[in-house]
Amino acid sequence: MQKTKLSREELASWIRLLGTEGIGSGTARNLLSVFGMPQDVFSASLKHLESVVPGKTAHLLLLPPTDDMQAQIEKTVRWMGEPGNRILTLADPDYPPALLEIPDPPVMLYVKGRIELLFKPAIAIVGSRNASRQGCRDAEKFAETLGHAGWTIISGMALGIDAAAHAGGLASPASTIAVIGTGADIIYPSRNQVLARRIAQEGCMISEYPLGMAALASNFPRRNRIISGLSRGVLVVEAAARSGSLITAHVAAEQGRDVFAIPGSIHSPLSRGCHQLIRQGAKLVETAQDIMEELPPLDALVADLVEKADRMDEAEMDEDAERILSALGFDPVDPDRLCERLEMDIAVLNAILLEMEMDGLVELLPGGRYRRLAN
Template identity: 55%
Template sequence: MYPDFSPWLRLEQTPGVGSGTARKLLTAFGLPEQIFACSYEQLAAEVGPRIAKALLQPPSSALLALTEKTYEWCQQANNYVLTLADSNYPSALLEIPDPPVVLYVKGRLDLLSSPGIGVVGSRHATAQGIRNAELFSETLSQAGLTISSGLAAGIDAAAHQGALRGMASTVAVIGTGADIVYPARNRELAHAIAELGCIVSEYSLGAPAVASNFPRRNRIISGLALGVLVIEAAAQSGSLITARMAVEQGREVFAIPGSIHSPLAKGCHQLIKQGAKLVESAQDIVEELKFSLPRLKLPRLKDLSGITPESELSHANIPTSGLLANIAFDPTPMDTLALVSGLDMGCLNAQLLNLELDGQIEALPGGLYRRLA
């Protein structure tokens, strides 16, 4: 005896039925059981003869095997299949123009209903971009905002890692079946997210990595969030697709500026020109969203791969050369340097002054510093 999602899987797997057609049928006839009880003439009037004929075909052996596989998957702890009719389906996604008909969820369901921020960016991020993604995500997570991203290499992975160290954790929206980890290099991270956060997919179990899936899953990243933060994006970047979808969904868009000479800053600058909010700190986002929780003490940074970050080192043992390594050629806020280095403000100011006198960094208005040599 299959659970209630069986007819939904049949609808989802019917050739020619995408999410738009499925929602059209659901609006016209009700639940999937009622759709499959309709006559050919009724169905054809709504979706045409080809799809109507496909809907009336009996379940194939492949569909029966997938349903059995999905049923077994759901018997495992913290694995769920949510449909548009499910009370646990995230209400934020019901607000977007194209909500997934079925969601496969692995991990904490509560995170899908928590206020959050999408964090996206380049797969080929710079060291500074990775650092920004981790620190912004950790700080926002500590403020109570769940971080949604796409589990890709680069900015996505860094955002998830940072968010896992915060209070509100993270949601990974993937472009494969929920039983597949892609890219494979993120396997350990995916396992950590499944345990402490949440993995979400609209694709059936076993669905492989197909290029067209990834731009499409971006609407879920933005749809789950109050806004989207873009960190390092080229002029032709998938992150800009996420930003565009966020605008269409009525979400806020934030972007971190970079050097005018950096190709990975061009996408962010383009967004800012188009009206995205320029942000220099996580507090800018919190204030723009008018989202506030009691101030929480940030945990010490701890890299999931086992590499000890600089903030884990003894404050007294951090030389100015170590601090210099954390200062980018693009302007870096002092609060970011304090978080990365773990130095108290007195010690940090002293080391910054020494580096400035040595001609290795430049102090800029607004508490920003950039590396010169």
């Protein structure tokens, strides 16, 4: 990994962009694809901005930072200066390759702890906040066993199954990653204070939300796409019929990840979600070995991750961009079809497409398809 660090001015531009009313991650990516870096967005003309975003948003982008925005920037600069803290943007060479495979990668990540874990083969373990004792024991045991086999454990630091999974991951050398739905400076729920401190010291904690962001209900479904996106597969231990864990499982399936579920008693409400997933095609598992037998060999995955990271740092990006432009033609194409045409790894392709977006060579359209802009 390259040890890059945002300057204060660069950081301020990223925070301003994402903090402007009306700009979510999709709009931010569109702006970056047209103008380049955030500072280029703020130096653009009103007319040019209005060709990309609504007039109100364009006007807001040209206003100087408010006092609240300046305070947020200063707060973030101080946070980034603390040991173990790091901010990754889509333009950072250390951005996790696995997240470039998903349709809506976070534009900015706040990272606390061991950043190298974001480049390790990982399994997500999720489940009910109101889990049974047996469910928590299962989650912890599966996590510890998988961790000793080399799999980093990812979860959402909620009570119940999530907390048990993190505890099991911490008991192994592969450790654990907590993807949280608040700012990285807030511990939620407060009962997980001790666990959160351990994860920050021995594992890794990440968030796409700005510092100070409270635990809003709408944050957690979006957080789930990062949990599954960083993982090779998702294990659901216990889940009610209507559960946030099922959202994570369904997103994982859409992202092309494996989904596993532990069956339970037909009389338990906490088994209904897992049974539903199994009926829909999730793999029924009884031991951690059942999961490992379904996944590629760990050595191959490690080598693949290293190769992806190396490929994204290679200097022949221009040559690959030319191949992609040629394969795109002039009709919108989705990345899966491009992969078939180019015989290129999806993570490498998405990384190059992102660079090409920022260089104004291609445009990301609704539905995840790309259109060529260059002649």
